[in-house]
Amino acid sequence: PGMWSPDGSGSGSGLRPMTDIRIVLVGAKGSGKSSTFNTILGRADMPPFSRTSRCRVGDGVVFGRHVTVVDTPGWWRNYFCHETPVLDRRELVLALSRCPPGPHVFLLVVRVDRSFGETNRRAAQEHVELLGEGVWARALVVFSFGDWLGAATAERYLETEGTALRWLVDRCSNRYHVINNRTRGDGFQVRELIGKIEETVAGGNGNWHYEVERRVTETLERRKRRGGEAEGGEEEEEGGAEEEGSDSDG
Numbered sequence: 001p002g003m004w005s006p007d008g009s010g011s012g013s014g015l016r017p018m019t020d021i022r023i024v025l026v027g028a029k030g031s032g033k034s035s036t037f038n039t040i041l042g043r044a045d046m047p048p049f050s051r052t053s054r055c056r057v058g059d060g061v062v063f064g065r066h067v068t069v070v071d072t073p074g075w076w077r078n079y080f081c082h083e084t085p086v087l088d089r090r091e092l093v094l095a096l097s098r099c100p101p102g103p104h105v106f107l108l109v110v111r112v113d114r115s116f117g118e119t120n121r122r123a124a125q126e127h128v129e130l131l132g133e134g135v136w137a138r139a140l141v142v143f144s145f146g147d148w149l150g151a152a153t154a155e156r157y158l159e160t161e162g163t164a165l166r167w168l169v170d171r172c173s174n175r176y177h178v179i180n181n182r183t184r185g186d187g188f189q190v191r192e193l194i195g196k197i198e199e200t201v202a203g204g205n206g207n208w209h210y211e212v213e214r215r216v217t218e219t220l221e222r223r224k225r226r227g228g229e230a231e232g233g234e235e236e237e238e239g240g241a242e243e244e245g246s247d248s249d250g
């Protein structure tokens, strides 16, 4: 479990707009994380089929807030934690340190055009909890492929989808938001998302953020050093290229 620490920017009261918002995107591969990254920051789409193997950090001014977003590689939707390459797991945990002093909120991206079963649920739970159990208190489910819902409401979708998805949304204290990365429109959906993020953060008592717990990264380092029979031989070279995957064009 992680820890929450004050920003040092004074006590937040109520729904005062935040000046800085730091977001980490998590979710299965192909769930729409990178697209959501672009939607939030108002950027053009990436080339098709580009895979995110490293965290990507971007920032910009969104409705008057300075917003930093960290995109992560994600997990295969049917893979439990021990089946995920150690490099991907490490990259996920490193996301916490890519937006110092730490993220305010986690967006757990789930696409609505595919059914979400118990295996997907367990995969999500195990990978989210790599970041610490405290993440749930600051997580919001983002339903991507909102265009696919058509006229149906998210409430209706949730009712029909089943218990696995319901569990996930309940774990996030019923916080969710539908996003359409295909037709971005006038930005209303992002404005609304920012509102929900501010509510989430206010609910956790002002301008607090999630702090990387050293133990989490150390555990991963140790596992990595042990080398991995179960890790599928995915080893990363120590040292170089820490800027790889970083998006610094501002």
Ligand SMILES: Nc1nc2c(ncn2[C@@H]2O[C@H](COP(=O)(O)OP(=O)(O)O)[C@@H](O)[C@H]2O)c(=O)[nH]1
Pocket: 027, 028, 029, 030, 031, 032, 033, 034, 035, 036, 049, 050, 052, 074, 144, 145, 146, 147, 148, 179, 180, 181, 182
């Ligand atoms: N129709 C539709 N397609 C989407 C939406 N969001 C993402 N996609 C598509 O889904 C695929 C996977 O999205 P991507 O953002 O790369 O997922 P990631 O692996 O989680 O980063 C891409 O082909 C996107 O164009 C959406 O809201 N609507």
Ligand SMILES: [Mg+2]
Pocket: 030, 033, 034, 035, 050, 051, 052, 071, 072, 073
């Ligand atoms: Mg991606």
